[in-house]
Amino acid sequence: MxxxxxxxxxxxxxxxxxxxxxxxxIGQPKKPNYKQxxxxxxxxxxxxFVLAGNHEFFNHSWAECxxxxxxxxxxxxxxxxxxxxxxxxxxxxxxxxxxxxxxxDSAGPGTEKRWNDYTQIGVFESGKxxxxxxxxxxxxxxxxxxxxxxxISTSKHPVVVLTHHCPLFSSPGCAxxxxxxxxSPVAAWCYGHTHQSTNLFKKKVRVLSNQLGxxxxxxxxxxxxxxxxxxxxxxxxxxxxxxxxxxxxxxQKEEIKAVILPVPAPPPLPPTNKLKK
Numbered sequence: 001m002x003x004x005x006x007x008x009x010x011x012x013x014x015x016x017x018x019x020x021x022x023x024x025x026i027g028q029p030k031k032p033n034y035k036q037x038x039x040x041x042x043x044x045x046x047x048x049f050v051l052a053g054n055h056e057f058f059n060h061s062w063a064e065c066x067x068x069x070x071x072x073x074x075x076x077x078x079x080x081x082x083x084x085x086x087x088x089x090x091x092x093x094x095x096x097x098x099x100x101x102x103x104x105d106s107a108g109p110g111t112e113k114r115w116n117d118y119t120q121i122g123v124f125e126s127g128k129x130x131x132x133x134x135x136x137x138x139x140x141x142x143x144x145x146x147x148x149x150x151x152i153s154t155s156k157h158p159v160v161v162l163t164h165h166c167p168l169f170s171s172p173g174c175a176x177x178x179x180x181x182x183x184s185p186v187a188a189w190c191y192g193h194t195h196q197s198t199n200l201f202k203k204k205v206r207v208l209s210n211q212l213g214x215x216x217x218x219x220x221x222x223x224x225x226x227x228x229x230x231x232x233x234x235x236x237x238x239x240x241x242x243x244x245x246x247x248x249x250x251x252q253k254e255e256i257k258a259v260i261l262p263v264p265a266p267p268p269l270p271p272t273n274k275l276k277k
Contacts, residue, residue, distance in 0.1 A: 024053025024164030158237035
């Protein structure tokens with residue numbers, strides 16, 4: 001939603017389902033509107049699944065940002081920080097992680113120049129803060145994917161995977177093709193990051209993304225974005241989606257569409273300063 005870049009925090013949508021998934025790039029955890037927005041949603045939904053996107057970490061260290069979000073989510077029982085975390089709700093297991101993306105050694109230097117992550121996010125090394133490198137995000141990707149695979153392999157319930165980065169194709173800094181992981185008991189995989197909304201099946205797994213993007217601050221809006229998109233899952237793992245109106249009634253079944261996603265350009269910098277050393 002990028003509420004750090006404009007008045008998206010005022011964006012209104014109805015609570016047409018009991019659970020809400022916010023799949024990263026919500027805003028800046030150190031800004032008051034981030035906590036205010038999450039607490040507002042926690043009062044309207046039984047569970048709010050919160051992921052960190054890459055933009056949450058801008059101008060902060062990786063560890064500091066994760067700790068900030070964890071503390072905010074700990075302030076309300078309906079908020080769940082899905083940072084390598086799993087939650088069973090009703091008959092569904094939700095498995096969450098940022099996931100990042102895999103960057104090959106040959107693509108590493110170019111990716112560091114192309115993506116703002118590598119000048120805006122820091123880590124501490126030997127007591128000093130430095131900008132992250134592609135080797136850092138590769139390790140985070142490896143750790144996230146290991147966790148996701150382990151949680152899938154041990155699940156006795158249909159699984160919904162929640163990630164920020166895209167699992168559909170390979171593009172350094174943006175996505176990694178994880179079609180090999182898309183098999184039973186995974187019923188659905190929901191993601192963000194690309195600013196392009198998607199609703200399709202990959203190996204019988206629904207892959208779903210519903211992204212507002214930079215609509216209010218830059219006039220960018222994906223025409224496929226649905227204000228009140230609901231994902232349903234039954235005990236067998238069968239999924240369906242629909243749009244709901246403000247009266248909480250299903251009004252339109254969503255048609256499944258095959259979408260070929262182009263490699264997106266990196267998003268612009270938020271209106272903040274360079275990484276503080």
